[in-house]
Amino acid sequence: MLVVTASMGRMMAVILIVEDDVFIREIAEMMIQGWGHQTLAASDADEALVFLRSGMSIDALFTDIYLKRMVLGGCDLAHQAIALRPDLRVLYTTGNSVTDKTKALFVVGTQCLRKPYTEIQLQNSVENLLAA
Amino acid sequence: MSDIALGKKIVSDIAASDIVETVPSALIILDRNLNITSANRAFYQTFRTSPSETEGCLIYTLGNRQWDIPALRTLLESVIPHRASVEGFEVEHDFPTIGRRTMLVNARKIFSPGDHDGSILLAIEDVSEERAARAESKRNWQLTQSIVDTIRDPLVVLENDMTIVTASKAFLTIFGITEAETHGRRVSELGQHQWDVPALRNLMEKVLPENKPIESFEIEDDFPGLGRRVFNLNARKISQPGNHAHRMLLVFEDITDRKQRERDALSLTNEISHRIKNNLQVIVGLIAYEAKWTAAPCVQGYKTMQARIGAIAQLYDLISQTSLGRTVAVDAYLREIAKAMSASLLGNMSGIEIEVEGEALEIDPDRAVPFGLLVNELTTNAIKHAFPDGKGHIKLCVERVDDQIELVVSDDGVGMKDIGSAKAPEKRGSDYVAIFVRQLGGTIVPPDLQGIGTTVRIRLPLLLVPPESTERVAA
Numbered sequence: 001m002l003v004v005t006a007s008m009g010r011m012m013a014v015i016l017i018v019e020d021d022v023f024i025r026e027i028a029e030m031m032i033q034g035w036g037h038q039t040l041a042a043s044d045a046d047e048a049l050v051f052l053r054s055g056m057s058i059d060a061l062f063t064d065i066y067l068k069r070m071v072l073g074g075c076d077l078a079h080q081a082i083a084l085r086p087d088l089r090v091l092y093t094t095g096n097s098v099t100d101k102t103k104a105l106f107v108v109g110t111q112c113l114r115k116p117y118t119e120i121q122l123q124n125s126v127e128n129l130l131a132a
Numbered sequence: 133m134s135d136i137a138l139g140k141k142i143v144s145d146i147a148a149s150d151i152v153e154t155v156p157s158a159l160i161i162l163d164r165n166l167n168i169t170s171a172n173r174a175f176y177q178t179f180r181t182s183p184s185e186t187e188g189c190l191i192y193t194l195g196n197r198q199w200d201i202p203a204l205r206t207l208l209e210s211v212i213p214h215r216a217s218v219e220g221f222e223v224e225h226d227f228p229t230i231g232r233r234t235m236l237v238n239a240r241k242i243f244s245p246g247d248h249d250g251s252i253l254l255a256i257e258d259v260s261e262e263r264a265a266r267a268e269s270k271r272n273w274q275l276t277q278s279i280v281d282t283i284r285d286p287l288v289v290l291e292n293d294m295t296i297v298t299a300s301k302a303f304l305t306i307f308g309i310t311e312a313e314t315h316g317r318r319v320s321e322l323g324q325h326q327w328d329v330p331a332l333r334n335l336m337e338k339v340l341p342e343n344k345p346i347e348s349f350e351i352e353d354d355f356p357g358l359g360r361r362v363f364n365l366n367a368r369k370i371s372q373p374g375n376h377a378h379r380m381l382l383v384f385e386d387i388t389d390r391k392q393r394e395r396d397a398l399s400l401t402n403e404i405s406h407r408i409k410n411n412l413q414v415i416v417g418l419i420a421y422e423a424k425w426t427a428a429p430c431v432q433g434y435k436t437m438q439a440r441i442g443a444i445a446q447l448y449d450l451i452s453q454t455s456l457g458r459t460v461a462v463d464a465y466l467r468e469i470a471k472a473m474s475a476s477l478l479g480n481m482s483g484i485e486i487e488v489e490g491e492a493l494e495i496d497p498d499r500a501v502p503f504g505l506l507v508n509e510l511t512t513n514a515i516k517h518a519f520p521d522g523k524g525h526i527k528l529c530v531e532r533v534d535d536q537i538e539l540v541v542s543d544d545g546v547g548m549k550d551i552g553s554a555k556a557p558e559k560r561g562s563d564y565v566a567i568f569v570r571q572l573g574g575t576i577v578p579p580d581l582q583g584i585g586t587t588v589r590i591r592l593p594l595l596l597v598p599p600e601s602t603e604r605v606a607a
Contacts, residue, residue: 021410027417066406071399095409096402097449116412116445118438119420121475 013130014056016040018048018063018077019093028062031119032126044068045077052084060129065094065102065112075105082107091129093117158256161242164249166191166208178258180229201225207239212252216241222259234263283383289370290380292340294318297379306386308357319382326353332365339367339380350387362391405448412445436512439477443508446472447500460500463490466528469507477515483523484515491531499572503539503592506568510541510588513562518545518586535594542587548579 015032019025020043029039040058042048044067051058061081067073078090090107095115106112109132113125152159158175160168168189176182181195191208192200203223211218217240226232238255277298280287286303288296299314307323319336320328329351338344346367355361364385369378416438423434446468470486478484495503507528514526529540569576569590577589 021414024410024413024417027414027421031420066402071402094406095413095445096405114445114449115409116416116438116441118416118435118442119423120435120477124475 012036012038013059014038014040015060015062015126016042016048016051016058018042018045018061018067018074020044020064020068028122031122032062035123035126037126045070045073045080048077049080049084052081052088058085058088060089060091060126062091062093062126062129065092066096072102072105075102078107078110089129089132091125155255156257158258160186160191160254160256162191162208162252162254164251166252168194169251175256178230178256179227196228198225198227198229204237207237208252212239212241232260233258234260285383285385287381287383288314288319290319290336290382292377292379294320294336294380303384306358306384307355323356326351326355336367336380336382340369340378343369345369346382352391360388361386362388408448409445412441416441432516435477436516439473439512440505440508442472443469443504444501447504459494459496462493462495462503462530463488465495465500465504466490466507466530469504469511470528473508473511473515477512483521484519484526485524486511486526486528489527489529493530493532493537502568502571506565506572506590507539507541509564509568513565514541514543514545514586518543518547520546524585532594533591537592537594539590539592540587542585544585547584548586 012035015037017025017028017032017039019028019041022043025041025043029041032039040051040056042051048061048063052061061078063074063077065072065074067077070076074092074094078092081088081090090110092106092110092112093115094102094112096102098112098114103112111125111128113121117125152172155172156174158172158178160171160175163169168186168191171183171186176186179195186194192205201223203221203225207218207221207223211221217238219238221237221239223235223237224232225235236257236259238257240253240255241250242253243250276289280289280298280300281302283300284302286306287300288303289298291297295316295318296314299309299311304311304314309322314322320333332346332349332351335344335346335349339346346365349365350362351365352360352362364387365382366385367380367382370381371378419434419438419441423431426434447465449468466488467490470488474482474486478486511526511528518524518526524543524545526541526543529538529542531538531540566576569592572592574590574592577591579586579588
């Protein structure tokens, strides 16, 4: 299911959220929209790539690493996303331990937000992401 | 004879006698009837005899006939008459004075001017110790080879130049090669060059010259007839007694099954961790949603609740990095808690800093949960109450004091004397602290209300383990 959510506040940035858990995804959308950003939501890499291959304006990708059965699906998606949109900013999230091996798979210069994250933690991470 | 010729002869005579007396080999001269005409000092010392007992004796009758040896008779009576010299004639005999000995005999006919019959010079070298060492060495290698062949893990013994001297039966069987195929070849040349790995080569080159063993070098590859396998390589220098040459023992441990079990366990851990964290994320999300519709005075309570959940999740991360029976590093754990609390309660622009000073101690996972929650409560209290102006410094410290552990959470804020009477939320926080301390079997040291800020000291029984007694796993 592809969902395009209109911004509830002032337009600051367009953030693509990729998260397979519907509740977590929608709460994240609600938080991000609450700060005035526009969100796009996808439940897996394939759905996200539809947005990324479209002509839509997207400033940042906020993706879970473990997507459905793909243990490192978010890492693969981020690299494909950067290949399509080199200026895209990337923020990962995961509940698993982030080992050096996992970090080595990250797009250079990106950050990872550990689950469970609070609203203020997500807000700080998004602000840092957009300010970079 | 000229003076020069006379001088040369004197020098030559002196030099010859000096040499004869100095050489370590026992020397004797026999006449054509095999009577001893002279012997050197080494001979008398070795065979514990004297010139008066020796000179003029038939060699066979010397020393209570101890030289009446069939092998020596053969040499003197059958070999020497037909040859000018014999070298390396080995005689093993039980001498009454010195015991069983192996002697290496060199014999040479010598002729003086005018002496047509000539004499026989015998040089006798006692090689008993060398032969015994060689025999011992041979026995050791036979023993080593039999041990090598009984070990289930394949192994090879390498020369200094990295060529194979010995390969165990297990090595030959597992890798499907013959002994002839291994002998004199380097390990890197075997099979499909699976062992030809630069990092391994570098390590192997240091084993002998630097006596630097290789511990657990892992190689994963496809092996003919075996399929995909993971081997753990260990190597160390080995020495033989009496032999200065060193060799290398290289053992190949097949850890394929173990690695698969580890990978399965890791995969399961990741899956469980993913589900638990997502569930916690749902709870945090629910709290965040509720907080949006809650009156402002209550929002801080929701945030505190999120921080408590975050602390448990953070702890779960550290514990999930450890296996059963292992421990959690307290200093690293405190830093993780401080980092999480700074992010969740303080934010980027906060003027409050949290510093950690932790001794290298470890805690068992069962007690790590209440310990972490205790730190979380005390730190949350400091953040909430110590700094009305939003600026300050909190220090988390854990150290061993005699047979106890002291956890100190201190701040440079306004201090407890300036805080008003206990309100309901603070009461809950201190109740939690008391519960966690009781759970850990500790006591709260009565606070000193003098001085700057607030310092809470908690003494806990020595449930934290010194690092040297356990394997440290968390970083």
